[in-house]
Amino acid sequence: MGRIVAPYRALLALPPSGPRHSVKLPIIKGYLQNGASVCQTRLYIYSFKSEMKRFTIRLLVLLYVIAISGCGGLVTFYPIFYKKDIAFNPSLIGTWKYSEDHKTRFAEFKPIPSERKKELAPAIAEVADKGYFLTRSDSAGTIINQSFVFLVKIGSNYYFDNYPAETASASMIDKSYKDQVVKAHSSYRIDIENKDHFTIRSINKSFMDQLITSNKINIRHLVVDGNILITAETAELQKFIIQYGNNPKMFIDELKCERVIYY
Amino acid sequence: MRTYIIIVALCCLSFSSCITILMPLIRTDNLITDDRLRGQWENGSTIYHIQKVNESRYRLSANDLKKKNYSPMDSITDQKAYIATYSKNGLDYSWVAGLVKIDQSYYLNLSALECLDNHNEDAYDLEGTFDASNIAKVEWISNDQVNLRFFNGEKIREIILSGRARISYEYDALFGTFSITASSEEMEKFLGKYGNYEGLYDEKRTIHLYRKK
Numbered sequence: 001m002g003r004i005v006a007p008y009r010a011l012l013a014l015p016p017s018g019p020r021h022s023v024k025l026p027i028i029k030g031y032l033q034n035g036a037s038v039c040q041t042r043l044y045i046y047s048f049k050s051e052m053k054r055f056t057i058r059l060l061v062l063l064y065v066i067a068i069s070g071c072g073g074l075v076t077f078y079p080i081f082y083k084k085d086i087a088f089n090p091s092l093i094g095t096w097k098y099s100e101d102h103k104t105r106f107a108e109f110k111p112i113p114s115e116r117k118k119e120l121a122p123a124i125a126e127v128a129d130k131g132y133f134l135t136r137s138d139s140a141g142t143i144i145n146q147s148f149v150f151l152v153k154i155g156s157n158y159y160f161d162n163y164p165a166e167t168a169s170a171s172m173i174d175k176s177y178k179d180q181v182v183k184a185h186s187s188y189r190i191d192i193e194n195k196d197h198f199t200i201r202s203i204n205k206s207f208m209d210q211l212i213t214s215n216k217i218n219i220r221h222l223v224v225d226g227n228i229l230i231t232a233e234t235a236e237l238q239k240f241i242i243q244y245g246n247n248p249k250m251f252i253d254e255l256k257c258e259r260v261i262y263y
Numbered sequence: 264m265r266t267y268i269i270i271v272a273l274c275c276l277s278f279s280s281c282i283t284i285l286m287p288l289i290r291t292d293n294l295i296t297d298d299r300l301r302g303q304w305e306n307g308s309t310i311y312h313i314q315k316v317n318e319s320r321y322r323l324s325a326n327d328l329k330k331k332n333y334s335p336m337d338s339i340t341d342q343k344a345y346i347a348t349y350s351k352n353g354l355d356y357s358w359v360a361g362l363v364k365i366d367q368s369y370y371l372n373l374s375a376l377e378c379l380d381n382h383n384e385d386a387y388d389l390e391g392t393f394d395a396s397n398i399a400k401v402e403w404i405s406n407d408q409v410n411l412r413f414f415n416g417e418k419i420r421e422i423i424l425s426g427r428a429r430i431s432y433e434y435d436a437l438f439g440t441f442s443i444t445a446s447s448e449e450m451e452k453f454l455g456k457y458g459n460y461e462g463l464y465d466e467k468r469t470i471h472l473y474r475k476k
Binding site for chain 2: 073075077078079082083120121122123124145147162163164166167169170172173174175176177178179180181182183184185186222224229231234
């Protein structure tokens, strides 16, 4: 996912005439999805009323993107795991390739470097040796994003809990600015087939949203301008994951990862 | 165990220093304007430009105004928000600011809009995030001097987590993420009750703005 925006921040974009640059639409970049076309969409906004409409539009765009790409994590305020659930698997270390929007991408999993552990809060930094530092890049080697990943076992399945890492330029950015961007957890089901292949399954967000809006599940959440942000705590999240982890309607898409480099 | 949790919580608190609110304070019915805010301001070597949205480069074009879904009400609310921009360390920052009056005090809801590098790329475009707002109390010293006072995030968190102030929040102790999730109305009540407590402000974070133009 990308940013889910508060009514203010995303309400502005440039008019067609005289832009100095384009403002990215700050949503919808899937975990394993470039999303550039969506992000370059311009919105010509800015009242709060029309912002609501825009959020509806964005939500539809989001659902569309998910529908066509199938990529989307379970986006939550809290992690889906406790420390005891971490199931570090050293065989994931290495570089993997996968296809996304008909383009080849690379995912490098390596142990979390000590200098990056400083970005983590003390409680999770204590177990950072059991996590991965993931760098996604395109075929030209350009970094798409970086994140902290924890492989966890919940019920009978394995999942990645993905937490954003800072950008290279983050140290130059005002802390007050960074504080207004709240990091969320994006989780995916992982099926490890053998030492050279594993599959990432993203959630069907429309199915998830439907479950919530039709009250078929009772999971704590906030609706921020039409977007559902799940605020259930870890125990509640795990109950939900165990209940729906094997539901074919929930984890719909597959992203096949194939090892290209052993470490 | 409880001591351990408190120690971990306090360690986490030291990582962040301003309040983070998920639901913005502003609404269409509480947003006000004060044109004294507009202009060019100075704080040390940093120059701040504050202008109305419809005066900024983000303004709607004539074509946009003709769009069907753009109502007169939209236009009114549109005219009340401000854009604050400044440059620092080679980065161009833009914030959106909305002014709200609570009792006799004024507060700015500030939301990060852009942080552009010298290639006009967003320098802080993380995936897997959601946006929040910050709040500054606006204190006019004169028409040419205004102070933006920011809350001490650690202190606010401490009183909320210890139960001494009641407001909706989420706190993930494992990753140290804290955010106030109160509705705008709840936040208004909170500010009405605590907004005048001097001890809750972080004087080091106060921005003293002196008018240049």
